[in-house]
Each structure stands twice: as C-alpha cells, then as structure tokens.
Amino acid sequence: MNAATGSEAPLPDERAPAAVADAGDGAEVPRPALVRYALGSAGMGVYVTVPGLLLLYFLTDTLGVTPWLAGLALLVPKAVDIVLHPYVGSLSDRERARRGSRLRLLTAGCALAPAFVALFAVPGPVADRPWAAALWVAAWFVVANALFAAYQVPYLATPTDMETGYHGRTRVLSFRMVVLTVGILVGGALAPLLAGEGDSVGRYVVMALVLGVFTVVFQYVGVGGVRDLLPAAAPTGTAVDRHGPALAQVRDVLRRNRPFRVLVSCYLLVSTTTHLVLAGLPYYARHELDRPGFTTVLMAAFVAPALLTTPLWFRLSRTWGKQRCLLLCQGFFAAGALGLAAGKTAGLVVPVLCTLVLGVCFAGLQLFPFSMVPDTVRAADGDETGRTGAYTGVWTATEATGAAAGPYLYSAALALGGYAAARAGEEVTQSGGAHTAILLGFTLLPALLMAAALAVQSRYRLDAELTRARGV
Numbered sequence: 193m194n195a196a197t198g199s200e201a202p203l204p205d206e207r208a209p210a211a212v213a214d215a216g217d218g219a220e221v222p223r224p225a226l227v228r229y230a231l232g233s234a235g236m237g238v239y240v241t242v243p244g245l246l247l248l249y250f251l252t253d254t255l256g257v258t259p260w261l262a263g264l265a266l267l268v269p270k271a272v273d274i275v276l277h278p279y280v281g282s283l284s285d286r287e288r289a290r291r292g293s294r295l296r297l298l299t300a301g302c303a304l305a306p307a308f309v310a311l312f313a314v315p316g317p318v319a320d321r322p323w324a325a326a327l328w329v330a331a332w333f334v335v336a337n338a339l340f341a342a343y344q345v346p347y348l349a350t351p352t353d354m355e356t357g358y359h360g361r362t363r364v365l366s367f368r369m370v371v372l373t374v375g376i377l378v379g380g381a382l383a384p385l386l387a388g389e390g391d392s393v394g395r396y397v398v399m400a401l402v403l404g405v406f407t408v409v410f411q412y413v414g415v416g417g418v419r420d421l422l423p424a425a426a427p428t429g430t431a432v433d434r435h436g437p438a439l440a441q442v443r444d445v446l447r448r449n450r451p452f453r454v455l456v457s458c459y460l461l462v463s464t465t466t467h468l469v470l471a472g473l474p475y476y477a478r479h480e481l482d483r484p485g486f487t488t489v490l491m492a493a494f495v496a497p498a499l500l501t502t503p504l505w506f507r508l509s510r511t512w513g514k515q516r517c518l519l520l521c522q523g524f525f526a527a528g529a530l531g532l533a534a535g536k537t538a539g540l541v542v543p544v545l546c547t548l549v550l551g552v553c554f555a556g557l558q559l560f561p562f563s564m565v566p567d568t569v570r571a572a573d574g575d576e577t578g579r580t581g582a583y584t585g586v587w588t589a590t591e592a593t594g595a596a597a598g599p600y601l602y603s604a605a606l607a608l609g610g611y612a613a614a615r616a617g618e619e620v621t622q623s624g625g626a627h628t629a630i631l632l633g634f635t636l637l638p639a640l641l642m643a644a645a646l647a648v649q650s651r652y653r654l655d656a657e658l659t660r661a662r663g664v
Contacts, residue, residue: 232414237375263603270596281585294346301343463594498555521556605633
C-alpha cells in the first residue's frame with residue numbers, strides 16, 4: 193500500500209523507497225572538504241539573521257517609518273524571490289549540465305556584502321523622508337536577495353549532488369548546521385551590540401561593514417569546499433533543457449513529488465515562525481522586559497544551543513528517524529513560545545529559559561527539513577540529480593517567503609495595536625494596545641503558526657518508508 197495515498201498501487205511518478213535508502217552514512221566524505229563546505233554557511237548565517245533581526249526595527253525606530261509601510265518594504269522584495277529563486281535554480285541546473293559544475297553562479301553570489309552594507313547606508317536626505325527611506329531599503333533588499341539566491345541555491349544543491357545515503361545527507365547537513373549556527377550567533381550577537389539602541393544610521397553602517405567582511409570571506413571558503421566535494425564533471429550537453437522554463441519546473445516538481453510538496457508547505461510555516469520571532473526580539477526586549485540591550489542575550493539563548501544540540505539531534509535521528517525528531521521540535525517550540533508570554537512578571541530567568549527551549553528546537557527545525565529535501569529528490573528522481581537546482585530553488589523561495597511573511601505579520605500586529613514609530617534619538621510612549629500587540633505577536637502568534645506546521649508535517653510519509661527500508 194502506498195503510504196502517501198492509501199492506495200495499493202505506488203504513485204506512477206515515485207520510485208520505491210529503496211531507491212533513496214542508498215548506501216553510505218557520510219563517513220566516506222573527506223572531512224577537510226566537508227568543513228570548508230560547511231564554513232560557507234557562516235556568511236549565509238549572518239545575512240539570514242541580521243535583516244530579519246534588525247531591519248524592521250531599523251525602519252520603525254531609527255528611520256521613523258510606520259509599521260505598515262515598514263512591513264511592506266520587507267515583504268515586497270521577498271515577493272520577488274518567489275519567482276527569482278526558482279529561476280536561479282533552473283539556471284543552476286543548466287550551468288551544471290553545460291559546464292559540469294554550479295561554481296560560476298556560486299561565485300557571483302559572493303558580491304552580496306556591498307549590497308548588505310547599502311541596505312543600512314541610507315543617505316541623510318533620504319533618511320529625512322520615511323517613505324523614501326522605505327523605498328531605499330526595499331530596492332537594496334531586492335539586490336541583496338538576488339545575490340543571496342545566486343549563492344544559496346547552488347550551495348544547497350551540493351548534498352543532493354553528492355553520492356551519499358540517508359544518514360550521510362544528515363551528516364553533511366549537520367556540519368553545515370553547526371557552522372550556520374556560528375554565523376547566526378555572530379550576526380545575532382554582534383549586530384545589536386554594534387548598532388547600539390538604534391540611535392543613528394552611522395552605527396548601523398559600521399555594523400554592516402564589519403559583518404559584510406565576515407560574510408564575503410566565508411562565502412569564498414564555501415566555494416572552495418563545494419569545488420573539493422564536487423569536482424567538475426564532464427558537461428552533459430543541454431539534457432536539462434527538456435524540463436522547460438523555470439516556472440514550468442516549479443509546477444512539475446510540486447505536482448509530481450508529494451513528499452516534497454508536504455515538506456515545502458510545512459517549512460513555509462516554520463520559516464515564517466522563526467523569522468517572526470527574530471523580528472520581534474528587539475521589541476520584546478525593549479518594551480516587555482524594559483532592557484533594550486537584552487536583545488543580544490536573548491539572541492544568544494536562541495542560537496547558541498544549536499552548537500551543542502545539532503550533533504545530538506543527528507544521533508537521535510539515527511534511532512528515531514528525522515520525521516519524529518522534527519515533530520518533537522515543532523511541539524516544544526510552540527510550548528516555549530507560549531512560555532515567553534510571562535514577560536518580566538516572572539523575572540528574567542523564565543524568558544531566558546523559554547528562549548533556550550526555542551533554541552534547542554531551532555537546531556532541529558533547520559537540520560531535519562534541509563536534510564529531508566535530498567531524500568524527497570532522490571525518492572522522485574533516483575540518481576537523476578540534473579534537476580536538483582529546481583528543487584532547491586523552490587525550497588529557498590519558500591524560505592525567503594517565510595522570511596518576509598514573519599516580519600510582515602509582526603509589523604501587522606504592531607500596526608493593529610497602534611505602535612508608534614520613532615526617529616533616532618526620539619522617545620515615544622507606547623499605548624497599552626501596542627504593548628499587547630508586542631507581546632501576543634511574539635508569543636501566541638508564533639505558537640499558533642508552529643502548531644499549524646506540526647499538523648502539516650504529520651502528513652509526511654516518506655521518512656517512515658525510508659526508515660522501514662533501512663530497518664531503522
């Protein structure tokens with residue numbers, strides 16, 4: 193019986209689970225090359241974190257942009273990604289088919305740092321007009337996201353392109369997750385310290401310059417790691433052209449690959465939730481805990497546990513399987529988010545402990561979905577990985593959509609609560625409705641979103657098939 197559909201016959205477009213329960217646990221992958229590959233995630237961690245953590249706050253509390261307009265300035269550029277990332281994925285597949293590697297596109301993405309700096313380097317005359325400042329940030333966000341896609345899409349195709357098995361892909365992604373955590377921790381901890389309390393645009397520019405240098409250095413290291421893990425193969429001509437335009441490939445991979453479709457739907461909710469929490473951290477620390485500088489502490493509590501728990505999650509998944517571990521992470525994340533509603537009335541210990549719970553779960557929420565994507569690709573296409581970029585393009589577009597939807601939902605909550613924007617150096621007293629919006633938007637809303645993610649993920653059946661095939 194097909195576990196996905198309940199029918200006796202297998203789906204016509206799916207192969208037997210044994211096709212992806214391939215040999216190898218990742219131990220055959222050269223560790224030096226694997227480390228260099230993983231180091232590329234350090235720079236990506238900075239870019240994923242800093243705009244999500246500070247850009248909304250930068251707009252509302254430094255440039256004086258109203259929450260609804262600030263939310264749009266972050267949402268519209270990410271909407272472009274829905275089309276952009278699948279196109280980059282298609283382009284990546286064509287590069288690999290014609291040149292034997294995805295390195296040219298990957299290297300082009302290393303131009304991300306200047307665009308990252310420009311995001312915060314708002315000129316004085318522009319900063320004096322909130323609508324113009326919002327337009328400046330939105331325009332540079334489009335450019336930065338395009339360069340991020342050029343790097344991230346081919347970079348994430350690497351584990352699927354490699355010849356390794358079910359646990360081997362988790363091992364490769366666990367190395368990446370540990371280094372990604374370091375990048376997130378560096379960005380999340382240093383960015384608020386360097387930017388201060390948002391009292392000037394100049395402080396944000398210094399922050400972006402420092403972290404931009406960090407990003408580009410590790411991006412180039414990652415390019416070398418991909419080159420070592422996947423030496424250029426002989427070009428295969430234009431075989432990939434038969435799959436058609438990028439958007440047609442998106443429709444095809446979503447239509448014919450049900451496990452991937454379920455995983456994408458779930459991860460959209462997960463990405464939305466985690467980015468909402470990032471966007472809400474500065475507001476929660478300043479207005480609910482009355483400690484603006486506590487953003488760094490909470491960010492460290494949210495990210496640092498992944499350094500220790502990612503290897504533990506990997507070991508646990510070898511016994512339980514990825515699906516069970518992912519569902520566990522989602523359930524505890526929702527509970528931890530509700531615990532944050534206690535705010536300062538419970539002292540600082542409870543918010544920190546609840547944030548640590550979120551951090552432990554965050555490690556699994558990143559490790560397992562990313563390591564399950566190659567499983568779904570192999571399940572549908574077997575050893576034919578010529579369309580890996582199409583899958584990763586859809587995946588990173590989903591992540592980018594969540595990265596936009598999370599801050600937008602939080603900005604909508606702020607707008608509904610009557611949150612008052614302020615320019616750098618101004619002190620504004622927030623209303624009771626604004627405080628309620630800050631708190632519920634940071635606690636109840638992410639708990640509900642993660643509960644929805646858990647409900648969607650429970651429909652994923654491929655992992656059970658793979659673990660049965662391997663006798664796990």
